[in-house]
Amino acid sequence: MTAPLIQYEDVSITLSTAEGRGTVVRDLDFQIEAGESVALVGESGSGKTITARSMIRLLPESARVQGQIKFEGKDVLQMGRKELRDLRGPRIGMIFQDPKAAINPVRTVGDFLTERLRTQGVGRKEAEGRATALLDRVGVDRAEKRLRQYPFEFSGGLLQRVMIASVLLADPEVILADEPTTALDVTTQAEVMALLDEIRKERDLTLLMITHDLELAAAVCGRTLVMYAGTIVEDSDADLIDVGGLHPYTNALLESRPRLDQKQDELVSIPGRAVSGLDAPAGCPFAPRCAFRIDQCEAERPPLRLLDGTRVACIRAEEIRGGSAK
Amino acid sequence: MKLGASMKGAALVMARRLPGLLLTLLVSSIFIFSAMYLAPGNPVSALTGGRQVSPAAEKALEAEYHLNDSFVSQYLHWLGGAVHGDFGTSYVARGQSVGSQIVDRLPTTLLLLAMASLAVFIFGVLLGSIAAIRGRRTESVITTVTAVGMGIPSFVAGSFLISFFAVRLGWFPVFGPGEGLPDQIYHLILPTIALALATLAYVAQVSRVAIGNELNRDHVDTAYARGMGGGWVIRKHVLRNAAIPITTVCGVTIAFLITGTAVVEQVFQLNGIGSLLIDSVISKDLPMVQGICFVAVIAIVLINLVVDGLYGVLDPRVRR
Amino acid sequence: MSQTQTVDIDLDKGRGRFVQAFRRRPSILALVLLTLALMAVFGPMLAPQGTGSVDLGQAFQAPSADYFFGTDSSGRDIFSRILSGARSSLVAPLIVTVIAALLGTLIAVVSAWNGGWIDSVFGRAVDILFSFPGLLLAILACAIFGTGLTAAVIALSIAYIPYIARIVRSASIREMTSPYLEALRLQGFSGFLICRRHLLPNVASVIGAQAAITFGYAMVDLAAINFLGLGQDATSPNWGVMVASGQSAILRGRPEEALFAGLAIVIAVVAVNLLGSRLERDASLEIE
Numbered sequence: 027m028t029a030p031l032i033q034y035e036d037v038s039i040t041l042s043t044a045e046g047r048g049t050v051v052r053d054l055d056f057q058i059e060a061g062e063s064v065a066l067v068g069e070s071g072s073g074k075t076i077t078a079r080s081m082i083r084l085l086p087e088s089a090r091v092q093g094q095i096k097f098e099g100k101d102v103l104q105m106g107r108k109e110l111r112d113l114r115g116p117r118i119g120m121i122f123q124d125p126k127a128a129i130n131p132v133r134t135v136g137d138f139l140t141e142r143l144r145t146q147g148v149g150r151k152e153a154e155g156r157a158t159a160l161l162d163r164v165g166v167d168r169a170e171k172r173l174r175q176y177p178f179e180f181s182g183g184l185l186q187r188v189m190i191a192s193v194l195l196a197d198p199e200v201i202l203a204d205e206p207t208t209a210l211d212v213t214t215q216a217e218v219m220a221l222l223d224e225i226r227k228e229r230d231l232t233l234l235m236i237t238h239d240l241e242l243a244a245a246v247c248g249r250t251l252v253m254y255a256g257t258i259v260e261d262s263d264a265d266l267i268d269v270g271g272l273h274p275y276t277n278a279l280l281e282s283r284p285r286l287d288q289k290q291d292e293l294v295s296i297p298g299r300a301v302s303g304l305d306a307p308a309g310c311p312f313a314p315r316c317a318f319r320i321d322q323c324e325a326e327r328p329p330l331r332l333l334d335g336t337r338v339a340c341i342r343a344e345e346i347r348g349g350s351a352k
Numbered sequence: 353m354k355l356g357a358s359m360k361g362a363a364l365v366m367a368r369r370l371p372g373l374l375l376t377l378l379v380s381s382i383f384i385f386s387a388m389y390l391a392p393g394n395p396v397s398a399l400t401g402g403r404q405v406s407p408a409a410e411k412a413l414e415a416e417y418h419l420n421d422s423f424v425s426q427y428l429h430w431l432g433g434a435v436h437g438d439f440g441t442s443y444v445a446r447g448q449s450v451g452s453q454i455v456d457r458l459p460t461t462l463l464l465l466a467m468a469s470l471a472v473f474i475f476g477v478l479l480g481s482i483a484a485i486r487g488r489r490t491e492s493v494i495t496t497v498t499a500v501g502m503g504i505p506s507f508v509a510g511s512f513l514i515s516f517f518a519v520r521l522g523w524f525p526v527f528g529p530g531e532g533l534p535d536q537i538y539h540l541i542l543p544t545i546a547l548a549l550a551t552l553a554y555v556a557q558v559s560r561v562a563i564g565n566e567l568n569r570d571h572v573d574t575a576y577a578r579g580m581g582g583g584w585v586i587r588k589h590v591l592r593n594a595a596i597p598i599t600t601v602c603g604v605t606i607a608f609l610i611t612g613t614a615v616v617e618q619v620f621q622l623n624g625i626g627s628l629l630i631d632s633v634i635s636k637d638l639p640m641v642q643g644i645c646f647v648a649v650i651a652i653v654l655i656n657l658v659v660d661g662l663y664g665v666l667d668p669r670v671r672r
Numbered sequence: 673m674s675q676t677q678t679v680d681i682d683l684d685k686g687r688g689r690f691v692q693a694f695r696r697r698p699s700i701l702a703l704v705l706l707t708l709a710l711m712a713v714f715g716p717m718l719a720p721q722g723t724g725s726v727d728l729g730q731a732f733q734a735p736s737a738d739y740f741f742g743t744d745s746s747g748r749d750i751f752s753r754i755l756s757g758a759r760s761s762l763v764a765p766l767i768v769t770v771i772a773a774l775l776g777t778l779i780a781v782v783s784a785w786n787g788g789w790i791d792s793v794f795g796r797a798v799d800i801l802f803s804f805p806g807l808l809l810a811i812l813a814c815a816i817f818g819t820g821l822t823a824a825v826i827a828l829s830i831a832y833i834p835y836i837a838r839i840v841r842s843a844s845i846r847e848m849t850s851p852y853l854e855a856l857r858l859q860g861f862s863g864f865l866i867c868r869r870h871l872l873p874n875v876a877s878v879i880g881a882q883a884a885i886t887f888g889y890a891m892v893d894l895a896a897i898n899f900l901g902l903g904q905d906a907t908s909p910n911w912g913v914m915v916a917s918g919q920s921a922i923l924r925g926r927p928e929e930a931l932f933a934g935l936a937i938v939i940a941v942v943a944v945n946l947l948g949s950r951l952e953r954d955a956s957l958e959i960e
Contacts, residue, residue, distance in 0.1 A: 114579035127570040142578050176668045376800045391816045503941035505892045507899045508934030515927035611805040633815040641815040
């Protein structure tokens with residue numbers, strides 16, 4: 027039984043805020059095997075971004091992390107600076123949400139692509155050659171000419187492809203994708219997503235994708251981690267869109283997607299406002315907005331437990347699934 | 353090939369700015385030229401500083417400045433001369449050529465300006481980056497220090513420096529520009545500090561804000577996420593990008609330094625153009641004042657042009 | 673259920689914030705500024721030794737109970753002279769600031785409101801003016817119109833217009849994107865009225881911040897003009913002049929006159945700069 031590639035054990039992260047130190051994610055506990063593609067789903071404030079970034083320790087100055095984040099058995103949090111640098115890029119690559127902001131606007135795309143290779147000792151010609159080849163692979167035409175251009179001369183979709191190329195250049199085993207298509211228009215979204223999926227399969231990569239879009243998650247990923255207010259509420263490899271989830275929040279999210287195939291009189295939304303880890307109440311963080319809330323829910327935080335092959339953090343999960351809950 | 357593109361970009365930006373700068377030059381030169389008409393009294397009295405003038409001398413002045421021609425033609429004569437460095441002769445200085453006086457006293461001022469500019473930009477940016485990169489404590493200390501520094505005029509700084517370092521400690525000479533380059537530099541150390549102090553503080557503030565903003569940008573995150581080392585990221589991404597807003601204040605800063613030489617040269621009794629300007633104002637030597645102001649305007653305009661070119665090199669986005 | 677958005681036209685916003693800057697805490701800054709203001713108004717009356725009492729026998733006394741800052745080369749009490757000189761050292765920059773703020777705001781609002789060629793012409797003029805440091809124009813003005821403060825004050829007022837105009841213009845343009853101004857215009861109110869009653873109060877905080885900063889520049893430049901001997905005459909207790917007359921004493925190891933006068937200038941400028949940056953911060957918080 028091989029150890030999982032990525033392992034989060036009792037991870038909690040606190041940040042310094044205007045009101046003092048606050049917890050943004052608490053008691054994270056999950057594993058990712060090599061070759062898996064996992065979606066990290068949640069609304070803004072759920073802590074999904076900081077969870078993904080913690081994998082390469084890309085955290086704000088004031089962040090303090092408890093617990094262990096293990097990559098191939100080694101704790102990322104204990105790594106020295108050099109080790110961390112060797113981790114970022116060649117082992118784990120990250121794709122950012124807004125390519126126009128994430129790529130230095132005053133340096134050429136060629137500089138951007140070859141930068142990492144150059145610090146590894148690769149010569150300029152060689153690095154540019156590899157960059158050109160990869161640009162071709164991701165569908166950027168006239169790659170050689172493109173190397174001399176600046177980011178503002180690229181469209182959003184093209185620039186995201188450049189970002190993907192830059193991540194691939196380092197040849198990582200894991201890709202973290204932070205809402206890679208949110209900043210793009212719908213048609214481009216589909217293209218870029220397809221590209222990402224293709225490459226993942228081709229290179230047998232492990233993927234952790236952050237998204238708020240359940241359908242996107244279902245299309246590309248085999249497993250979904252649903253986060254709310256800084257904790258994981260459901261960890262499932264079922265096809266949530268077809269089968270539904272076990273946690274009330276997951277189902278509420280599914281319900282609230284606007285449907286194109288049916289007529290809706292009213293758009294369904296979850297009552298109340300999404301809460302971040304900082305403002306999470308005691309007990310189950312979703313309880314205040316939950317249709318199935320009982321007194322015990324607010325008493326103490328429900329642990330993530332295994333139910334029919336899915337981990338879920340809800341004390342009433344069986345009842346709800348069986349239809350016997352109010 | 354990339355250098356070529358940058359140069360081309362710089363040239364493009366400079367060409368775009370040129371008409372505006374030429375207009376500035378035109379308007380200011382007209383204003384400077386009109387000084388003798390704006391002054392109370394007639395042009396001749398303005399040129400002679402109100403002194404008694406023999407009829408022959410008066411005739412000579414009228415001829416030299418074409419005072420009986422139309423305004424436009426007078427201006428053009430003056431401008432034509434000015435462009436060649438010929439600003440006429442100074443009646444007050446007994447017929448000495450204004451241009452030659454300026455050239456004589458130029459070196460001291462240029463050296464002072466060079467030293468002050470280096471001090472301002474090197475130490476200013478350094479201080480600003482330290483403030484932006486280090487923790488909150490360092491930042492607030494530097495912010496407070498620069499806030500005070502910005503309020504210290506050059507003549508106050510100069511007075512203090514002289515009284516403490518020259519008179520009391522005897523480490524530096526009090527007055528004079530010195531002979532030979534090393535000695536001149538030695539003599540100019542205190543004047544440089546006096547001139548550069550407030551401006552350095554300002555540049556430090558600007559740099560701190562610019563670098564602080566840049567540190568928070570997404571592309572810096574990306575660089576770290578790819579495993580680029582701290583030093584590389586700071587140099588190639590943070591400082592490189594922050595250079596753009598810092599360059600924006602370059603022109604204003606150097607113009608300020610140029611003007612400041614007038615004050616500092618008085619404090620330290622340096623025989624540069626600054627003190628020549630003040631002496632001429634006091635002795636009512638209008639042609640000299642006009643000449644010096646014109647040279648100052650040209651210098652400022654040229655510097656603005658160069659700064660714009662630099663901007664074009666640093667920021668490819670303005671090239672299109 | 674619809675929600676109507678109430679539009680808050682707070683006419684006193686600008687004024688209120690200025691006062692608020694003081695009310696927050698009895699800060700050292702407020703104290704310093706108050707002291708300076710009092711010195712400017714009551715200075716000559718409070719001076720213990722008067723301003724001009726020349727007594728060569730008392731020349732170069734060290735600081736003591738009688739002479740807080742010591743005496744200068746003519747035996748005059750430096751502390752008294754600094755108190756008396758506060759008026760001329762602080763009032764002239766105030767005049768410059770007021771004129772520059774008025775003209776700058778006028779140009780900015782007219783440019784912002786009208787746009788088009790008016791904006792371009794003013795913009796171009798302001799750009800040209802921007803290239804020249806105030807001190808240079810002040811020196812040139814003194815050369816043309818003679819020494820004494822009048823020429824310098826006018827020249828500096830004009831020279832500082834661009835700094836104020838530029839910022840007030842962008843603040844006005846930002847303010848003008850609010851629909852309520854457009855609504856008022858459609859209702860037929862004249863541009864002049866709208867600007868005066870509605871636009872101005874909302875950019876007042878920006879104007880206030882810039883005015884404070886301009887006061888700082890004006891103080892430094894006018895002190896320089898006085899130092900150079902192009903302003904007030906050498907006997908007046910103006911701080912800039914005092915630094916100049918104290919120069920020769922420095923060489924004799926008695927820097928009190930120059931340094932205490934210089935200190936007065938620095939304290940005033942720094943205090944006003946701090947006020948300006950605090951107002952600036954408040955103004956930008958308003959925008960969010």
